[in-house]
């Protein structure tokens with residue numbers, strides 16, 4: 738029987754790239770997202786690769802995690818992989834964070850992955866197998882002032898991943914966290930051009946200053962996700978991967994400070 742994956746934030750960026758990779762590897766995939774139009778577009782594109790089902794849902798809504806897991810179980814009869822890729826990147830510092838932004842960030846980046854893991858684990862425990870991949874951020878370890886609350890949410894996600902890996906290890910479930918570095922995605926393009934007024938080609942300009950000469954691409958993250966899900970990673974669990982071209986805390990040659 739084909740294995741099934743549930744991917745949040747699947748309408749674009751990292752989530753969509755992981756969906757494409759898993760479909761190419763023979764998975765059946767549910768992508769879920771709040772952006773209905775983009776989700777429909779991406780579903781049409783991905784359906785050329787395999788069986789993909791879409792569920793529109795806002796992760797701020799308490800009911801969405803259970804609904805998404807149930808949707809996957811109803812469509813495919815199993816749940817082998819959960820990828821929490823959806824994320825909110827609202828800017829807020831310790832000094833200017835509003836309650837609204839605080840709740841928005843924590844609802845989408847922490848509450849939703851927590852309850853998605855909780856619901857998914859019920860099925861994975863029965864199956865005695867499953868892989869969870871949470872997409873956190875290098876900012877979980879520190880960063881600019883305006884990413885204080887975002888960083889706190891991603892640090893919380895790192896911690897929850899480790900607890901998940903511990904608690905469910907004997908049930909055949911492995912959990913991983915990707916501390917993603919600066920990646921060129923649709924969401925990041927919007928943030929950099931609309932929020933930070935960077936030029937349209939900011940990605941090329943910043944990428945040129947990195948060791949690889951380019952920013953991370955969604956397909957790079959899909960490569961890592963495919964490895965973590967594969968039998969090659971069978972002896973790893975609870976691993977938090979810093980997925981960036983420079984180690985955390987290295988500032989002198991960091992592209993942000995050079996620009």
Ligand SMILES: NC(=O)c1ccc[n+]([C@@H]2O[C@H](COP(=O)([O-])OP(=O)(O)OC[C@H]3O[C@@H](n4cnc5c(N)ncnc54)[C@H](O)[C@@H]3O)[C@@H](O)[C@H]2O)c1
Nearest residue numbers: 746748750751771795796823824874917919920922924925
């Ligand atoms: N791009 C980067 O540089 C970068 C760096 C570190 C971490 N990350 C993390 O990677 C993940 C993916 O980011 P991306 O760059 O692909 O972003 P993106 O904006 O391109 O994609 C994120 C998707 O999540 C969806 N989403 C947002 N809020 C939602 C909600 N309330 N309910 C349901 N879906 C919702 C969006 O509609 C979007 O399709 C996020 O968790 C982000 O925090 C990104």
